[in-house]
Structure formats: C-alpha cells, structure tokens
Amino acid sequence: MDFLAWMTAAQQRSEAALSHHQPGASVTPERLHEAMRYSTLGGGKRVRPLLCYAAGEVFGAADEQLDLPAAAVEMIHAYSLVHDDLPCMDNDRLRRGKPTCHVEFDEATALLVGDALQSQAFQLLADAPLDAGKVVTMLSLLAHAAGSRGMAGGQAIDLAATGKTQSLAALEFMHLHKTGALIRAAVLMGAHCGNPEGAELLALTHFANRIGLLFQVVDDILDAEASTATLGKTAGKDAAQNKSTYVSLLGTAAAKAKAAELRGEAHAALDRLGRDALRLHQLTDYIVDRHF
Amino acid sequence: MDFLAWMTAAQQRSEAALSHHQPGASVTPERLHEAMRYSTLGGGKRVRPLLCYAAGEVFGAADEQLDLPAAAVEMIHAYSLVHDDLPCMDNDRLRRGKPTCHVEFDEATALLVGDALQSQAFQLLADAPLDAGKVVTMLSLLAHAAGSRGMAGGQAIDLAATGKTQSLAALEFMHLHKTGALIRAAVLMGAHCGNPEGAELLALTHFANRIGLLFQVVDDILDAEASTATLGKTAGKDAAQNKSTYVSLLGTAAAKAKAAELRGEAHAALDRLGRDALRLHQLTDYIVDRHF
Numbered sequence: 001m002d003f004l005a006w007m008t009a010a011q012q013r014s015e016a017a018l019s020h021h022q023p024g025a026s027v028t029p030e031r032l033h034e035a036m037r038y039s040t041l042g043g044g045k046r047v048r049p050l051l052c053y054a055a056g057e058v059f060g061a062a063d064e065q066l067d068l069p070a071a072a073v074e075m076i077h078a079y080s081l082v083h084d085d086l087p088c089m090d091n092d093r094l095r096r097g098k099p100t101c102h103v104e105f106d107e108a109t110a111l112l113v114g115d116a117l118q119s120q121a122f123q124l125l126a127d128a129p130l131d132a133g134k135v136v137t138m139l140s141l142l143a144h145a146a147g148s149r150g151m152a153g154g155q156a157i158d159l160a161a162t163g164k165t166q167s168l169a170a171l172e173f174m175h176l177h178k179t180g181a182l183i184r185a186a187v188l189m190g191a192h193c194g195n196p197e198g199a200e201l202l203a204l205t206h207f208a209n210r211i212g213l214l215f216q217v218v219d220d221i222l223d224a225e226a227s228t229a230t231l232g233k234t235a236g237k238d239a240a241q242n243k244s245t246y247v248s249l250l251g252t253a254a255a256k257a258k259a260a261e262l263r264g265e266a267h268a269a270l271d272r273l274g275r276d277a278l279r280l281h282q283l284t285d286y287i288v289d290r291h292f
Numbered sequence: 293m294d295f296l297a298w299m300t301a302a303q304q305r306s307e308a309a310l311s312h313h314q315p316g317a318s319v320t321p322e323r324l325h326e327a328m329r330y331s332t333l334g335g336g337k338r339v340r341p342l343l344c345y346a347a348g349e350v351f352g353a354a355d356e357q358l359d360l361p362a363a364a365v366e367m368i369h370a371y372s373l374v375h376d377d378l379p380c381m382d383n384d385r386l387r388r389g390k391p392t393c394h395v396e397f398d399e400a401t402a403l404l405v406g407d408a409l410q411s412q413a414f415q416l417l418a419d420a421p422l423d424a425g426k427v428v429t430m431l432s433l434l435a436h437a438a439g440s441r442g443m444a445g446g447q448a449i450d451l452a453a454t455g456k457t458q459s460l461a462a463l464e465f466m467h468l469h470k471t472g473a474l475i476r477a478a479v480l481m482g483a484h485c486g487n488p489e490g491a492e493l494l495a496l497t498h499f500a501n502r503i504g505l506l507f508q509v510v511d512d513i514l515d516a517e518a519s520t521a522t523l524g525k526t527a528g529k530d531a532a533q534n535k536s537t538y539v540s541l542l543g544t545a546a547a548k549a550k551a552a553e554l555r556g557e558a559h560a561a562l563d564r565l566g567r568d569a570l571r572l573h574q575l576t577d578y579i580v581d582r583h584f
Contacts, residue, residue: 029445116444118443
C-alpha cells in the first residue's frame with residue numbers, strides 16, 4: 001500500500017473510532033455531546049493517531065489494539081484546541097475552517113467540552129482491549145503528557161512568554177512541553193501496544209522529540225507564509241500576538257534549515273531501531289512536506 | 293477512636309497526599325504549580341476522600357492503598373470548583389473563604405489549573421500501589437464520573453436549566469450527575485481498594501446515590517439560610533441566579549424532611565451490607581448535622 005492510501009485508511013479508522021467511542025448527540029446532555037462531536041469529528045490531519053498506528057505497527061500491535069489509545073490521544077489534542085481558542089487564552093474564532101467551539105456554541109459549553117473530552121480520553125484507555133498492565137502504562141504516559149509537566153504546562157510557559165522575546169532554548173523547552181509531550185505519548189503508546197524493548201523506547205523517544213519540534217518549526221513557517229484560507233485557522237497570529245517563533249528568531253531560511261536538520265535526526269533515530277519503521281519514516285517526511 | 297478524631301486524622305492524611313502527589317511550587321511552570329496548590333490545599337471538608345477512606349475500611353483496604361485514589365477524586369472535585377467559578381460559568385469570587393483561583397491568579401491560569409488537575413488526578417491512579425486490574429477499574433469509575441455522563445454532564449444540565457423552574461425529578465437527575473457521580477466514585481473506588489462482592493457494590497451504589505442527594509439538599513438549605521461568612525463562599529447565589537433548589541421547590545421545612553428521609557435510606561443501604569460500616573454511618577450523620 002502506498003503512503004497516501006495507508007494514511008487515508010488510518011485517518012478513516014481514527015475518525016470511526018472517535019465517533020464510535022463517545023456518546024451520540026441524542027444522549028443527554030444533548031448540547032454538550034453535540035459540541036463534543038463538533039470539536040472532534042470531521043476535520044484535522046489526525047497526526048497523533050497516525051503516529052500511534054505507525055509506531056504500533058513497528059512493534060507488532062494490531063489495529064484493533066491501537067484504535068482506543070490513538071483516539072484517546074486525539075481527544076486530548078482536541079480538548080486542548082477547544083480550551084486554547086477560548087477568549088481568555090488565544091481568543092480565536094476559526095479552527096479547521098469552521099467557527100471555534102465557543103463561537104458555534106458558547107463559552108461555558110466550550111469549557112465543559114474540553115473538560116469532558118479529557119475525561120473521555122481516559123475512559124477510552126480503560127476500555128482498550130489490552131492487558132491491564134499495558135493500560136496502566138498508557139494511563140501514566142497520557143496523564144503525564146497532558147498535565148502540568150506536559151501539554152498544560154507548555155501552555156502556561158507559552159502564556160508567560162507572550163509579548164516577550166524568548167531565547168531559542170526557551171522556545172524549544174516550551175514546544176517540547178506544549179506540543180511535544182503529546183506527540184511523544186502518541187508514539188510511545190502505540191509502541192507499548194506491541195512489545196518494545198527498553199533501548200527501542202529510548203530511540204523512539206528521541207525520534208518523537210525530534211518530530212515534535214519539527215512539527216512546530218513547520219507550523220511556524222506555515223503561520224508566517226500561508227493565508228488564513230489555506231490554513232483553516234487564523235494565519236499570522238503569532239506575529240500579531242508578538243510571540244517568539246522559529247521564524248521570528250531565526251528567519252525563514254534558517255527555520256527551513258532547522259526543519260531539514262530535525263528531519264535528518266528523526267530518520268537517524270528510527271534507523272537505530274533496526275526494525276522496519278516505514279510508516280514512521282514516511283510520516284516524518286509528510287510532516288515537513290505537507291505544504292512546502 | 294471517636295468520629296471527630298478519625299475524621300481529623302483522615303483529613304490530615306488526605307491533605308498530605310494531595311500535597312505530596314503534585315509538583316512543588318518551585319517546579320517549572322512555577323505559577324501554574326503554585327495556582328494548583330492554592331486550589332487544592334489548605335481548605336475544604338474533604339468529604340470525598342473521607343468517603344473513600346471509610347468505604348475502603350469496610351472492605352479491608354489499607355490506608356496506603358487508599359491515599360492515591362482518595363486524592364485523585366479530590367483533585368477532580370477541586371478542578372471542577374476552579375472551572376465552575378470562572379466568569380463564563382458561575383463567575384464567583386470567593387471559595388473556601390479565599391479569592392477564587394481566577395481572581396487570585398488570572399483566568400487563563402485558572403483554566404489551565406483545572407485542566408492540569410484533571411490530568412494529575414488520573415496520574416495518581418497510575419501511581420497507586422494496587423494491582424493493575426484494580427487500577428483499570430478505578431480509571432473507568434473516575435473517568436465516567438468526571439465526564440459528560442457524570443459531573444461535566446451535570447454541569448451542562450445545570451447550565452441549561454438556569455433561569456427556568458425545574459421539576460423535582462429534573463433537579464434530582466441533575467444532582468445525581470453534577471455532584472452525585474463523583475461521590476459515587478469516591479465510595480466505589482474506596483471499596484474496590486479492598487475486596488467487595490457484587491451484591492455489596494449494589495448496596496453501596498444505592499448508599500452513595502442517597503448521600504449524594506443528601507449532600508445537595510443540605511447544601512441548598514445552607515445556601516438559603518447561612519451567611520457568606522459562615523459558608524466561606526457566596527451565600528444566596530442560587531436564589532440570585534434564579535436556580536431551582538430543593539428549598540425553592542419544596543420550601544425549607546419539606547427540604548429538611550427530605551434530608552431526614554434520605555439519611556434514613558442511606559443508613560438502611562449500609563445495613564444491607566452486613567459488614568461493620570461505622571465510619572460510613574457516621575459520615576452520613578455528619579453530612580446532615582454539619583450546620584443545622
């Protein structure tokens with residue numbers, strides 16, 4: 001199967017799992033469930049589920065074992081977008097080409113959508129068809145990645161830095177938390193659905209940290225270069241909010257060179273696995289090449 | 293040990309666990325961790341941890357096994373208070389006699405505090421010194437209780453009802469979600485730290501549903517009768533927000549009769565266990581007698 005066919009199939013599988021493993025819009029409270037579905041279904045590149053499926057494949061996990069962990073990571077991601085878009089955070093009105101949750105519904109509902117999606121993500125782990133020991137490992141990975149020393153902490157670091165020029169090291173530290181932690185969890189959770197060894201987990205962690213940063217560098221370049229219509233979310237908002245980015249600190253050319261360097265390091269980390277990691281290699285290239 | 297000594301010891305134990313099992317205020321991001329500690333430590337009756345310890349004791353669980361599940365439930369409760377107090381929800385400025393989190397810090401921080409406390413609660417379950425199978429059972433209980441068919445769903449039902457007169461049945465349905473779900477989880481998680489049997493779990497669920505409602509009826513009476521100073525939170529706000537309460541629907545005298553009835557049913561459910569459930573009996577009485 002070529003990469004695009006594999007990716008499309010995995011995205012459809014992920015969409016189906018997300019739809020199946022949350023309450024229908026006719027379940028009480030209807031409006032909350034409708035808003036949860038609005039915020040999780042029918043959009044997004046599903047990068048984190050793709051990474052989870054691809055990493056699982058390397059270590060012999062079956063798709064059926066990966067569906068719920070992959071959906072759980074995506075639900076955490078979706079909740080974070082809903083909360084980040086709120087007026088007290090980024091105050092954004094457009095996401096994936098649609099009105100953000102609090103614009104389409106209301107602020108209180110958007111707050112509860114994020115809260116309930118986080119709970120639902122952990123519920124999915126409890127329901128995954130895996131040994132209890134593996135579920136507990138995933139629980140720890142996901143809770144740590146989402147929490148104050150992971151994604152939520154990265155948001156707080158980002159907030160504190162808004163309006164100030166950051167050093168490159170500080171920017172990297174922020175991204176390793178804000179987006180990197182969940183990407184790391186997606187890769188490691190996928191791997192743990194199979195049977196990885198200790199040294200392999202180290203190489204995978206290194207890989208995941210590289211692509212987490214890579215993803216962010218590419219996002220910064222896209223944000224600086226693309227239009228709102230292409231992006232499906234408000235473009236140029238980093239500059240408007242005076243946020244430090246790879247582009248603002250390095251310039252576009254050096255940011256692209258940084259992306260190339262991270263891509264190379266990601267591939268090298270995968271090579272150290274000594275396993276067939278085709279889809280992870282392809283996803284790495286896809287992250288870079290998606291728009292430029 | 294008399295009840296008050298037992299309660300004080302359990303509250304201290306709970307406070308120590310909450311403090312120990314979250315990052316210190318000097319860990320990056322410092323302000324977020326400081327705000328998390330502000331929102332979880334040094335206040336509150338710790339009703340949910342008390343129920344968890346008391347239920348665990350009935351089924352032979354050791355305090356060391358109960359510490360983390362009890363703290364996890366309390367963290368979910370604490371996060372819900374921080375989010376409920378936000379301007380887009382109840383817009384409250386006073387909680388446990390102190391400024392609410394978004395008043396003391398800021399709205400964005402309060403949003404992240406709630407988000408990170410929820411993640412931290414699930415992290416605690418992963419760290420609990422219990423069989424993996426028991427951890428997964430607790431994960432499922434807590435995620436369900438916190439989510440859209442539990443506490444967050446109850447909040448949504450409450451929001452939709454604000455400003456409208458509800459039927460008594462609708463009010464009860466709302467409370468069984470909004471506060472009842474987490475109280476049920478506290479009791480059942482405590483029990484699962486020991487070795488309960490199926491029929492015992494049914495009786496315990498019945499008990500937990502009764503005290504969940506009991507707790508709310510008493511809260512409504514206190515809100516109508518007490519002053520802000522006594523309560524440590526804004527008094528009379530249900531009436532001010534035009535919310536239906538047991539007092540507004542039934543009047544104070546009938547609400548007190550309802551409390552007495554629920555208390556009787558709670559004791560009867562415990563009697564059906566055929567086990568020594570002294571602390572749960574005492575907690576039931578404490579919930580009613582705490583202020584009137």
